[in-house]
Amino acid sequence: MCADTPEYKDTLNLPVTDFPMRAGLPKREPGWLEHWNKIGIYDRLREKGKAEGREPFVLHDGPPYANGHLHIGHALNKILKDMIVRSHQMMGHDARYVPGWDCHGLPIEWKIEEQYRKKGRDKDEVDVVDFRQECRKFAEGWIDIQREEFKRLGITGNWADPYLTMNFHAEAVIAEEFMKFLMNGTLYQGSKPVMWSAVEKTALAEAEIEYHDHKSHTIWVPFSFANAEGDLAEARVVIWTTTPWTIPSNKAVAYNDKIAYGLYRVDATEEESWTKPGDLYLFADALAEDALGKSRVTEFTRVRDVEASEFAGLILKHPFHGVDDAEGYWDYDVPMIDGDHVTDDAGTGFVHTAPSHGADDYEAFVKRNWIDRMTHNVGEESEFLPHVPFFAGLQVFDRKGKEGKANNAVISKLVEAGGIIARGRVTHSYPHSWRSKAPVIFRNTPQWFASVDREVGDGQDEMGTTIRARALNSIDKLVKWWPQAGRNRLYSMIEARPDWVLSRQRAWGVPLTCFVKKGALPTDADFLLRDDAVNARISAAFEAEGADAWYKQGAKELFIGDAANPEDYEQVFDVLDVWFDSGSTHSFVLRDREDGTEDGIADVYLEGTDQHRGWFHSSLLQACGTKGRAPYKNVVTHGFTLDEKGMKMSKSLGNTIVPEQVVKQYGADVLRLWVAQADYMVDQRIGPEILKGVADSYRRLRNTMRFMLGNLAGFDESERVDVADMPELERWVLHRLAELDHQVREGYKTFDFQGVFSAVFNFATVDLSSFYFDIRKDALYCDGADSLNRRAARTVLDILFHRLTTWLAPVLTFTMEDVWLERFPGEDSSVHLIDFPDTPADWLDEPLAAKWAGIRQTRRVVTAALEIQRRDKVIGASLEAAPVVHVRDAEVLDALKSVNFADVSITSQVVLTNDPLPAEAFRLPEVEGVGVVFEKASGEKCQRCWKILPDVDKHDHAGTCGRCDSALG
Template identity: 90%
Template sequence: MCADTPEYKDTLTLPVTDFPMRAGLPKREPEWLARWEKIGVYDRLRETAGDREPFILHDGPPYANGHLHIGHALNKTIKDMIVRSHQMMGHDARYVPGWDCHGLPIEWKIEEQYRKKGKNKDDVDVVDFRQECRKFAEGWIDIQRDEFKRLGITGKWENPYLTMDFHAERVIAEEFMKFLMNGTLYQGSKPVMWSPVEKTALAEAEIEYHDHKSHTIWVPFSFANATGDLAEARVVIWTTTPWTIPSNKAVAYNNKIAYGLYRVDATEEESWTAAGQLYIFADALAEDALGKSRVTEFSRVRDVAASELAGLICKHPFNGADGADGFWDYDVPMIDGDHVTDDAGTGFVHTAPSHGADDYEAFVARNWIDRMTHNVGEESEFLPHVPFFAGLQVFDRKGKEGKANNAVIAKLVEAGGIIARGRVTHSYPHSWRSKAPIVFRNTPQWFASVDKEVGDGQDEMGKTIRERALNSIDQLVQWWPQTGRNRLYSMIEARPDWVLSRQRAWGVPLTCFTKKGLLPTDEGFLLRDPAVNARIAEAFEAEGADAWYADGAKERFLGNDHNADEWEQIFDVLDVWFDSGSTHSFVLRDREDGTPDGIADVYMEGTDQHRGWFHSSLLQACGTKGRAPYKNVVTHGFTLDEKGMKMSKSLGNTIVPEAVVKQYGADILRLWVAQTDYTVDQRIGPEILKGVADSYRRLRNTMRFMLGNLHEFDEAERVDVADMPELERWVLHRLAELDHVVRDGYRKFDFQGVFSAVFNFATVDLSSFYFDIRKDALYCDGADSLNRRAARTVLDILFHRLTTWLAPVLVFTMEDVWLERFPGDESSVHLVDFADTPADWLDEPLAAKWAGIRQVRRVVTAALEIQRRDKVIGASLEAAPVVHVRDKDVLATLKSVNFADVSITSQVQLTNDPLPAEAFRVPEVEGVGVVFEKASGEKCQRCWKILPDVGSHDHAGTCGRCDDALS
């Protein structure tokens, strides 16, 4: 609204603000970052916390080895919103960022540098090598810290936690030694996932699955002790890992599967089978298997009962092979196992307990651990003692297929030990670092038992680690979303013992000693001496874990109480998941800004961390403190491109946080996070970001309107709620409703719900309704007008709530808005809390009344829009619609307010007359029709309303309201 003449225009109270329409975020955001650092916002909140209840989100440490990707930005922004919102809801919300610093990825980078220089890692002093790893991590920590801070993430950035800090290394070692002392630590020999490229055992969290083309072979085993027709028969296995055949120790069947004896009647010209030969297959798979071996005709001779297979002994396919010196001349028993199926293969499973989890468990159940083989080395090469295949690799150092599979197949053909071969593409485990396939390999490793009684007296959640973990999941932790509970519970329920050891150099060593000459199962094999443990801890605190590798370390730690010559010092390092799983101790428990019980309010990470950090932290804490280290677990999904595809450099669909920040600003990236449902996989891309930027502009305009109309607002103007017009009291009712939604949403980590509610309120209830109506009073009413003073009072109330409610999301923009009203060297929106909202603002009857008024207004607005489209009128103030309302109660409601102002028309006629046929209707609003009429009278030169009284007052060309304002 604007006056036609210059002199009247100057009498209007138009918005005044320096708040720019264009945000200029990429350029201005660094200025706010510098300002926050200068005034010390984070530390000031800690210093003024008083008796506020602490709230701690414990940071799952990112890995210090590269620039941030979009997943990092999503993760840290969600964490920041959690921390900031809880701070503004009255908590002392502390956030200590951290980094995972040890482990294979960094070690691998240093090795790559060595290889480029022609150096060999094994020729470098281990402490020197570790120092290079430390330096590499330090460099990336500094880079990532700046990148995180640029996103507006608050926290104790000048004093983060690092798993390679000396105190952290001490505590990690101490936590490990708790497993040593409580009896859950043991050395075992079992198949583990092993990377031939990286030459180390891998955890499940370090594995990803890719399609891999494998050899398939069908191998017949002859019986050594069968009688009757079975004496001439052979049982056939199928495998996709021919290289494991030299380590075969049994053949498994399932007594629930139907088996048959089959005779070959005819074959193709080229076949490894011959007419008359007898084979045993699962009935469901016989035809397929015989077809693969080029059998053209066969007969099913009879059933083979599982009871006939029990007790049978097979011969290894290489039994009696020339040049093998009897290496495979051992019994291969038939064993029953539930893991055998007739879905694929032959219904029989080749069993190599050194190379398969099911195979191993079958041997453990029979107490046959002494039958394990050690035929494959750390580079997936056959060891020197294996005939025919010594030195041949399954995979080479680049992860490509070696010669082992083809050599084994060729030897089987030579020995008559194969009836068919082929290739199959299937999902196969790979190292997520080297991207190379892994092998299952029997090797001595250190384990934490999840089913042995811990015996530390902390039995409230159970006596074993598994019991404690499962009970913690159900009794102590809230899951957001609940599906996270189900996923982690099933993982813990089914998981094997925890493999703690890695055969690497950069990490915290397994600080233990073993007695020479004793077996791992012997009493006294492990040294359990609190004095030794204390000396190790003291040294690590002062010198870091490098102390373990110093000359004379063994003698130093064993002291005078133990003969160093009788003990072996272990040089494996801990799985890095044990490092990060221990952080609750040296961050939450040991820091001043932690919590004495070492339990965090929230752990928040991606869904992959159900098998990673959530998992390892749970196991580690259940082993050392008897319970989970967290009260809430919040999970986010993965970030995909706009088409729902996984991002990759090769596809060119990656979105880099730095690029988004440079183009739009960090607040746009943060707003994208707030607008998305992070609990599932999210999408991001150029078009999505454009939509986010549009939402931002609409919200910014709302804030700019409030700032402009609050110019020079004075407390003397404030109107008590009881004296306010209904429209203002309706806004306060909506604020009271929204206050509950916002607080409840933030408490439940539902940022999408919070932002959606606030955004819709700001753009629909305010900009499109309340502001639209009250512009006239704000611009044209006199300074003492109740409508104008009440509107300004409500704008002030809105300002304090909207800026603080949105501050956890739009950290830069809301600071900009706040400082526009409250400038000052020490001022910041991030130093204030959400304003308390009086409960008595809620007024349901008033809300119901105005919901009805808005329904009728919709019909009027839609009717006038048609007139505007047809160019009958240029603005709604040119109209004086006749509104027909069938319901007398609704009519009375409309007459109780200034419905012309509500409709933004100059005049309005409300009537209970029947709806004329030509009346405009909206189907969903029954009993209301609008007949368009033009407003009668002259146009006020100041407010532009068309009214009959214009021109009849002291001030020429004005209406009565404007004449009063001018007087």
Template identity: 80%
Template sequence: MCAETPDYKTTLNLPQTDFPMRAGLPKREPEWLSRWSEMDIYGRLRAKALTEDRTPFTLHDGPPYANGHLHIGHALNKTIKDMIVRSHQMMGRDARYIPGWDCHGLPIEWKIEEQYRAKGKNKDEVPIVDFRQECRNFAAGWVDIQREEFKRLGVTGNWDQPYLTMDFHAERVIAEEFQKFLMTGTLYQGSKPVMWSPVEKTALAEAEIEYHDHKSHTIWVPFACKSAPEALQDARVVIWTTTPWTIPSNKAVAYNSTIAYGLYRVDETEEESWTKPGDLYLFADTLAAEALTKSRATKFTRISDVAASDLDGMILKHPFAGLEGANGFWDYDVPMIDGDHVTDDAGTGFVHTAPSHGADDFTAFEKRGWMDRMTHNVGEESEFLPHVPFFAGLKVFDHKGKEGKANTTVIAKLVEAGGIIARGQVKHSYPHSWRSKAPVIFRNTPQWFAAIDRPVGDGHDTYGTTIRQRALTSIDQLVKWTPQTGRNRLYSMIEQRPDWVLSRQRAWGVPLTCFTKVGALPTDPDFLLRNEAVNARILAAFEAEGADAWYKEGAKARFLDGIVNPDDYTQVFDILDVWFDSGSTHAFVLRDREDGAADGIADVYMEGTDQHRGWFHSSMLQACGTIGRAPYRNVVTHGFTLDAKGNKMSKSLGNTIVPETIIKQYGADILRLWVAQADYTSDQRIGPEILKGTADSYRRLRNTMRFMLGSLAQFSEADRVAPADMPELEQWVLHRLAELDQKVRDGYASFDFQGVFSAVFTFATVDLSAFYFDIRKDALYCDGDTATRRAARTVLDILFHRLTTWLAPVLVFTMEEVWLERFPGADSSVHLQDIPETPADWLNADLAAKWAQVRTARRAVTAALEIQRTDKVIGASLEAAPVVHVEDATMLATLKSVPFMDVCITSAIALTADPAPSEAFRLPEVPGIGVVFEQATGEKCQRCWKILPDVGHHSHAGVCGRCDAALS
């Protein structure tokens, strides 16, 4: 620039904004949270919805457990829920979100017991109401902590009025829902094997079980024949088991009439073996060799077939029969029984049957009417009871879940009795309590069950007469599943599940509010008291005092006096499975609250995939038992969060990442963006490098928003241009907006946040920043009050309103910052806005096809110029005036019809149909176009930096004609 040429920088329309490049989210986000709280954004949205008569949309919150700080899975879960609620609100619904907490149950009770033990206190010496109050206080403390942690994630909702399963009204409704099972006859008391936690000393449901590898003892045990066909009289039937501790409770041996069995003789053995030559054993043919080899038999012979008719009616002796000191405890007949559950995949083809300790075993005895043969040999701590010879007091697992002495002592006694031919160990998948992480046992105890195949008889028979029928019909006809695999998972679980074990032998929860008749049997019609007046008294007390009313002195008389004789009844003190609590939430949240759902059915339940056996499952069963159908219309499922290598997070591995750490380093919006970028329907990975990539995407998006803010400074309605009067390039942007608007709405409606964000991000960074903004910077910065500049700014305004509202459900803090930068004010918030309606006539397929051709040709030109830039021939594309050879006449006409020089950001450009010379640059993916580089001729305009022949020939020194007009 010559000395006398003025500095024209101040005459440019450069972006003007205070919106910072650096977000500073960790520091600034709490300020927005405070602002939203003061504004009562959630309350304003509800009022707005009422005024506008919006259609309600309810996402029902699956209650997290109130007993610890949030982990990354909580953050994923609550963020997805928040994006669902916010997006539906901004698409015109009245989107309600009532956060809730699960407050009853063993984990909290366990914590209080730990505190007692540390202080030397005995739980049993503390009045139960006082103990329950300590549990209540513990849960309340964690509710307050977790509430603030959830709010810090930017989650909107009715935080001042959450639902708690321990609220008095909630406890009343849970009891009321239980009473429906009581009154319809769905409830019954049964004695059958249930999964029992020796650590927690309570029954567990399938939903409370997880499977981990466990090393178990394996033994091969021969049963001598007491009554058998003559050819088999001296043979022994061999069973195989991984639970030696159940042998003292054996009552039968099962076979399968479809399996081929044989009689085998041992001919030779190793020096040390529990078998000897001449021994005769029965095995399934496919398993005989493996079993005999395990017994150290080195040579053996198959003597003959053994038919099912031979096995039918055989009576065996228990391995401990006749043992000295047993006082005849095991001197009973052990029948052979046919069972479909027997396979020849592993073991021996014969199954040791202890009906008190296995589901298949129990079923086999139940269908034969042999319930009087059940054993009760194992107590609540997995200890053999005092009446069991040799083993009394020995435990299967100790109070920490470690193996006790029961297995090894039983094995030793079998060796002593000659009742074992081989032993070993196997590592296999074994059920554990998902709370204590300790292994469980199957144990026969009296429990309360909900029958899922018994006709309910409540009049809600539209979708079936039984709970199972109603659930399976609901799954297929009433619920949409995201992803669809969730349907298959829950369907198969409910299709195969047994009756629901409702009772727990603990203290902190809602009791089974029922009474049993003294002296009556569970099968007697009057065993359970079914009385509406009694029920009403209980519910009134619970509403006023909570479930503690059940435990107060004189409770039985209080509820029964004047209706029935209290002395005739026994009060039940088991508590309900906490899954019944959370399964009942549809009643006291969706049905009973004004901000619930008018029909009591949620639009969405959204939880992790483990809830197919948890909340999705229990809510389905509970609702099908009380309202006859599923309590939800959509079920959305997310996967688990893994570390960057795909490993499960574990404190012991040191690979956990807690939300608090991410928020302190990056801010909650980065965590939310990670959620939006992930395919939540599968397992997701998170780690430092992944978060760095997320932060980079955020910065690119932030720069896009910053450019728009800067270019819209002082924009007013007087600057607005009608779409019909805009240049083609602007009309093309409007077309893309119309396309994207539908994609965004469809994506949000189907909970596809990854698809929404990917589409919007690609549009913002590729279509806008790298194309449209790149082209229009020149007009925006250098034009005067031209139609092109006005049109560009109009489009930027349109873009602003759509991008901020499209992204507000994801980047709740950043889009608020962007919005307030342009529209400051005490009542201003992007979260009070809806996504603007986009006119359908913005769609222009022909124009889109034309500009797709233009962009393709532009790629060839920019690629050619990039080579010159890399070779330092030019420093910027404005130094070029390329010649573009176009073979196709239609393409040539298209390029000539647009300002292709501006599109390519060059100072000049020549379009020609002449054949491209051999030295022309060609881009393989853009056939038919050759680019010959030429440098621009003329002088450099000191204002717009284009190199043009007319620079210096105007009234303002050193500028081109366009800039001279702008300066004038």
């Protein structure tokens, strides 16, 4: 080539864009937040929905608790919700999202009490309204903090007007919803064992419980018979328990008629034993040897079989029966009762039954109508009450959750009374409060319940006449579950659940707005004051001044008015379980707000899998009690977030990932991308290495978008090419877009974000970057501006741009805005105001797709063959090659000949032949019937496009091929 050959670089149509390769997300994302705030994007979308008459789509937000910075679970949850809302908006809905907060309850109250304790103040000496105001201020502070943290993640929503369970209207509606239970007959006061926190001094719901290993005392306690005859008269029934403190409340001993029992005689013991030779004991046969061994019995004899039927009607004596100084407190009959809950898996085959301290025990007494035999021996601080001999004032657990003196005192008294034959310790799973982390007890207290099996007298019987029936029918007939396993889990919970404990003995919450008649029993018809006018006065006062109105001087007289004599009634001061608050949100958010729904039913509830026993559960029960059906159409469940090794995150392990740290290091979009790539319906993992991989995926996708922007610079509508006039390669891309359009829309409709992103990402990086863009770079850079190939390619790039930016906008909220504004700048411009473009059905072309599948397979063989030559330094670039491609399949060969396969394979020349594959031909095992023989391209290198062709330097422009010469004009 001549030394004076012109420099043609400036004549190329090289990409032009200011879109940076490095995203700089941590610094740049706040700018887009400001842009969205400035243009009022959420309100503009609502106006658009109203103007176009769009069908509403409402995802109802399960309220996070307003008491701390966000953790990674919050981020996962809110990003998933945001992707649902954004995608449905862009699919043509008016997708509304009202964020909310749970504001009442023990955690906030606990924080204020901690502040008091540090100052040496006693909460009980503070005016209750003043105390509640401090709780309100605490919640308000954290709401403001969390709101900004959520917004930083790119979450769209009505942040200016969220719902708060402590807003006056919300408190009024929560009270109204409670009063519906009062009026429809499902509310009752009962005395039954509930899980009780001595630390927090309140009843707890199952959703407030977590299970941890706990070391408990174990004791084997013998009960003597009071009325047995024959050899049983001298025998004793042995029970085993891990809660010695419940022995003073024992009221029965249970057995199971399906268990094999035996009478056992002690023949010899170790030197120290609480048994002696000749003692007779009754055990389940499967457990006798172990129990006797624990009692230090070295030899024993099984005297005979004992049929369970022999226990029917027998009465036992309490282990403290007749003890001195007890004034006959335990000198009552202890019946033997049969129960299916008794097993011979552990213990003795007999179960100590204290109906005030166990669920099975309680049910056994309810079954027999023995509720009047319940004990009230333990107070709110887990202390024995003053009337209990020997143990008054002793606690099971102290205010710090540590073991008190009660267990050891009971064991010592049993030893003294000859009422124990063995003791030990066992580590087992035990219920703890998830707030204080302290172990709880089962304690019998008067509480308020919503019955799940009473007839609901509200006339809404379409789904059933009880809350349980309505809930089960809703689960099966009205709701779709994502994943389906969620249906099974909640169904089994509802099927087996007891009545709902509504009351909490605290101050910060919505009170149980009811009055009880003095001197009346809970079973009396007039026990509760039921009056519509009273309810209306309460509701109006709460609407005007919040639930604090309940605690003001003269509230009882004001609310009861002339409906009854206020002196005849007592005002209830328990507060509602916070799950009732959040379970009622469908009423004051979905039903009452302008941006709610006409029927008060949400399209979607989405929360973590723990909410099957939490918000999904309470919302279902509450709505079935007041409106007769579930308040949701779809329930989507996500798993928990673990570290990279699959371990639960813990500050003590140092493996926590905080959203704020990820945002500072990578930007919110990388965190959002992690969510999109995860199979969120099961537990997912996150950590430094995983985030590095996500960031790499982000960079690859960003480069794809940058390529499109660069090659669309100056694109004008006059360049656009009709689909019918496009080359096959462009029509193949449109075919792929038509396939993807269906896949993307279906994926977003079914909340399959992993499927959506995977499909789009693979298309962008494999079909586009590694194939289409790779091929079309030559035409885009080197063809003349008016060439069909270049115009068609830019037309397709424009089509791709509009689809990829909108399809990915629900996931990469910030980045797609960046891409969009790079091309369409403007104060009012935003990709989030755009819908997914409609994709013509006639873009689908299955025959063309099949043809190009064969072409791509052949290209793979050529590319692999050339890579070997490049590796071996035979060539430096694929344009130096002119491979001979042997193709056995005539149809594929015809397809290759019908296109410019040299361009497709990015070689300067190519020879296509159906000659038999030579032995030296390169093959890929997975591509049958294709072989490639390497040959170098012949001719000179075009100084503009770098192709090696025979006609180079034979045109007007020195050193060019015919195509480039023509482009230069």
